Amino acid sequence: xxxxxxxxSHQVTQMGQEVILRCVPISNHLYFYWYRQILGQKxxxxxxxxxxxxSEKSEIFxxxxxxxxxxxxNFTLKIRSTKLEDSAMYFCASSEAPSGGTQNTDTxxxxxxxRLTVL
Amino acid sequence: DQQVKQNSPSxxxxxxxxxxxxxxxxxxxxxxxxxxxxxxxxxxxxxxSISSIKxxxxxxxxTVFLNxxxxxxxxxxxxxxxxxxxxxxxxxxxRAVIFQGAQKLVFGQGTRLTINP
Numbered sequence: 001x002x003x004x005x006x007x008x009s010h011q012v013t014q015m016g017q018e019v020i021l022r023c024v025p026i027s028n029h030l031y032f033y034w035y036r037q038i039l040g041q042k043x044x045x046x047x048x049x050x051x052x053x054x055s056e057k058s059e060i061f062x063x064x065x066x067x068x069x070x071x072x073x074n075f076t077l078k079i080r081s082t083k084l085e086d087s088a089m090y091f092c093a094s095s096e097a098p099s100g101g102t103q104n105t106d107t108x109x110x111x112x113x114x115r116l117t118v119l
Numbered sequence: 120d121q122q123v124k125q126n127s128p129s130x131x132x133x134x135x136x137x138x139x140x141x142x143x144x145x146x147x148x149x150x151x152x153x154x155x156x157x158x159x160x161x162x163x164x165x166x167x168s169i170s171s172i173k174x175x176x177x178x179x180x181x182t183v184f185l186n187x188x189x190x191x192x193x194x195x196x197x198x199x200x201x202x203x204x205x206x207x208x209x210x211x212x213x214r215a216v217i218f219q220g221a222q223k224l225v226f227g228q229g230t231r232l233t234i235n236p
Binding site: 115 | 151153155160161162163164165168208210212214222223224225226227228229
């Protein structure tokens with residue numbers, strides 16, 4: 001069964017450093033998302049991406065964050081200058097293009113996550 | 120932001136019995152609801168979803184009920200099995216108001232379900 005993959009599984013970095021989190025969405029999906037979950041808190045939406053541009057972003061997704069689809073398979077989240085409060089699990093998700101509005105195409109499938117620890 | 124709420128942080132159920140997990144929402148624009156299951160150190164796994172045009176959707180042991188007037192949905196698992204022990208998240212989206220279908224999901228806090236043998 002196709003699945004979303006993410007690398008690395010765990011990233012430790014120093015405050016102020018740049019990190020890039022990588023995701024390989026399901027191959028026929030065209031909509032991509034990043035979410036994060038701070039320990040003990042809800043899963044929160046960061047950004048959605050379609051047709052090589054951001055569709056929607058949350059207040060969390062400030063100028064320190066960026067997303068890119070550098071090739072036909074990868075989807076990346078970059079944090080330019082990490083802060084202590086960026087420590088969280090970061091989840092990538094993808095969904096199919098909508099077709100006829102059937103609900104299955106809207107289902108988002110999540111990767112296993114990257115645990116980011118900022119020291 | 121409490122648009123989606125799961126008021127029970129934990130639930131313990133005997134194996135073979137029914138597990139009922141509840142979720143409330145406040146945003147009347149939500150029209151699509153999902154349940155995800157999450158094990159430690161893994162991503163959320165999609166379980167079942169329901170559109171607001173329905174009030175029930177069933178898939179094997181899992182049934183989701185939607186009460187739009189009460190802005191409430193529930194997930195029933197019957198019979199409960201030890202492998203069902205996990206954290207269950209309710210999520211919602213507003214498909215109708217989102218352009219191009221890249222809709223965000225709004226999650227509840229999760230309910231930790233423990234199935235006792």
